[in-house]
Amino acid sequence: MTGHEKYMFRAIELAKLGSGYVSPNPMVGCVLVKNDKIIGEGFHEKYGGPHAEDMAIKNSYELPLDSTAYINLEPCCIESKTPPCTKLLYENGIKECYISILDPNPKIAGNGVKALKEFGIKVHIGLCKEMSQKLNKGFIKWITQGKPWVILKIAQSKNGFLGLNNSTRTQITTNESICDVHNLRTKVDAILIGKNTALVDNPKLTVRYAKGTNPLRIILDTNRKLPLDLNVFRDQLAETIVLCSKDKFSNSRTSFCKYIAVQEQNGKLSLNESLIAIANEGVTTLLIESGPELIKSLMDENLIDELYLYSSNKNLKNADLKNPLKLSNKWKINFSKDIGEDNLINAERKLECLQEL
Ligand SMILES: NC(=O)c1ccc[n+]([C@@H]2O[C@H](COP(=O)([O-])OP(=O)(O)OC[C@H]3O[C@@H](n4cnc5c(N)ncnc54)[C@H](OP(=O)(O)O)[C@@H]3O)[C@@H](O)[C@H]2O)c1
Structure with missing residues (x-):
C-alpha cells in the first residue's frame, strides 16, 4: 500500500x-x-x-x-x-x-x-x-437517477421458504442473523414493507440489537386499510410514511404517520413512482424487508440493486411462502459468510451491458 x-x-x-x-x-x-x-x-x-x-x-x-x-x-x-x-x-x-x-x-x-x-x-x-x-453508492444513485439504492433483505429456510403462509409470523433465521439485520438497518435511510407484512408481523423496524439511528419506516398500503394500532403507528420511535393510491387519496399527515399519494398501476402502487416519491423524502438508501408479493413485483421490474440473503440450515415443513428470488447469473456475489448456524450471501445486480454495435 x-x-x-x-x-x-x-x-x-x-x-x-x-x-x-x-x-x-x-x-x-x-x-x-x-x-x-x-x-x-x-x-x-x-x-x-x-x-x-x-x-x-x-x-x-x-x-x-x-x-x-x-x-x-x-x-x-x-x-x-x-x-x-x-x-x-x-x-x-x-x-x-x-x-x-x-x-x-x-x-x-x-x-x-x-x-x-x-x-x-x-x-x-x-x-x-x-x-x-x-x-x-446510495448518494450517487439518488443524485444521478432520482431514486434510492434498493437493498433487498430476505430470510429463507434451507428449503427456500420465507414463512409458513401469508397470515402467520415465522422466525426463519437465528438471533445472530437478526442482529446482523439490525446492523444493516443502521446503514440505510429507510425500510420499506408491503401491507401484509405490516399486518401479519406487526414489526417495529427499529434498531434494537445494534448501535445506530432508527431509519424512516415506509409501507405500501394502496387503499389505506392498515389499522392504526400497529407498532409503526403507535410507538413514536421513528417516522412512518404510508404510500397510498393517488386515485383515492391526497397527501396528508396525522399524528400517526404521513400519507403520500402515488400513481396506481393494475390495482397496486406503481413501484417506479413509489421509489421517486421515497427519494423525494431524502432517502438515498432503502432496505426492503417485505414478504414475497412485494419482492416479486420489485424483481419483475428490475428495481433491486443489492441483496442480503440469509439462509437457515433448517427446513420449514408444510410451508407455502416460497422465496421468489433465484440467484441467477444476473447477480454478482460480493461475499458469502456464516453467521452462527445461518449463511449470508451479499450480491449486487450486474449492470446490463449495451449490445455491441
Ligand atoms: N422471511 C422473510 O424474509 C419475510 C420478510 C417479511 C415478511 N415475511 C412474511 O411474508 C408474509 C407477507 O408477505 P406477502 O407477500 O403476503 O405481502 P407483502 O409483500 O408484505 O405485502 C404485499 C402487499 O403490499 C401492497 N402493495 C402495494 N403495492 C404493491 C406492489 N406494487 N407490489 C406488491 N405489493 C404491493 C399490496 O396490498 P394492497 O393492495 O392492499 O396495498 C400487497 O398485497 C408474512 O407472512 C410475513 O411473515 C417474510
Whole structure:
C-alpha cells in the first residue's frame, strides 16, 4: 500500500463515521498531511453541519499551510448551508489535493477540481476510486437517477421458504442473523414493507440489537386499510410514511404517520413512482424487508440493486411462502459468510451491458 493510499483509506474510514447522520448528503472524510504526518482529520458529521475539509482544518494541530489534503469526494465549490470548501482549502494554504471521485452532483461535477486548479492547488483524481464509489453508492444513485439504492433483505429456510403462509409470523433465521439485520438497518435511510407484512408481523423496524439511528419506516398500503394500532403507528420511535393510491387519496399527515399519494398501476402502487416519491423524502438508501408479493413485483421490474440473503440450515415443513428470488447469473456475489448456524450471501445486480454495435 502506498502512503497516498494509506491516507485516502483513513479519509474513507472517517467518512463512514457520518453513516446514518448526513443523508441525503454524501459521507465525506478529509485528512491533512504535512511532512508525511497527519496534522488534521475531519468528516461530515451531520446533515447541514460543516463539511469534512472544514472540520479537518479546524482540528489541525499544526498550521495547515503547504499541507496535502486527501478527500474521498471532490470538494464543493458552491455556497450552500456552508461556504465553498475549495475556497477554504485555498485560504488555509493547502498546496495539493488527492480526490478519490468527482462529485456527481451536476452543480459541482468537475467544477470543484477546476476551482482548485485556478487557485493554483495541484490536484490528483482517482485514488481508491472503487472504495469511494461503493461507500456513497446510495448518494450517487439518488443524485444521478432520482431514486434510492434498493437493498433487498430476505430470510429463507434451507428449503427456500420465507414463512409458513401469508397470515402467520415465522422466525426463519437465528438471533445472530437478526442482529446482523439490525446492523444493516443502521446503514440505510429507510425500510420499506408491503401491507401484509405490516399486518401479519406487526414489526417495529427499529434498531434494537445494534448501535445506530432508527431509519424512516415506509409501507405500501394502496387503499389505506392498515389499522392504526400497529407498532409503526403507535410507538413514536421513528417516522412512518404510508404510500397510498393517488386515485383515492391526497397527501396528508396525522399524528400517526404521513400519507403520500402515488400513481396506481393494475390495482397496486406503481413501484417506479413509489421509489421517486421515497427519494423525494431524502432517502438515498432503502432496505426492503417485505414478504414475497412485494419482492416479486420489485424483481419483475428490475428495481433491486443489492441483496442480503440469509439462509437457515433448517427446513420449514408444510410451508407455502416460497422465496421468489433465484440467484441467477444476473447477480454478482460480493461475499458469502456464516453467521452462527445461518449463511449470508451479499450480491449486487450486474449492470446490463449495451449490445455491441
Ligand atoms: N422471511 C422473510 O424474509 C419475510 C420478510 C417479511 C415478511 N415475511 C412474511 O411474508 C408474509 C407477507 O408477505 P406477502 O407477500 O403476503 O405481502 P407483502 O409483500 O408484505 O405485502 C404485499 C402487499 O403490499 C401492497 N402493495 C402495494 N403495492 C404493491 C406492489 N406494487 N407490489 C406488491 N405489493 C404491493 C399490496 O396490498 P394492497 O393492495 O392492499 O396495498 C400487497 O398485497 C408474512 O407472512 C410475513 O411473515 C417474510
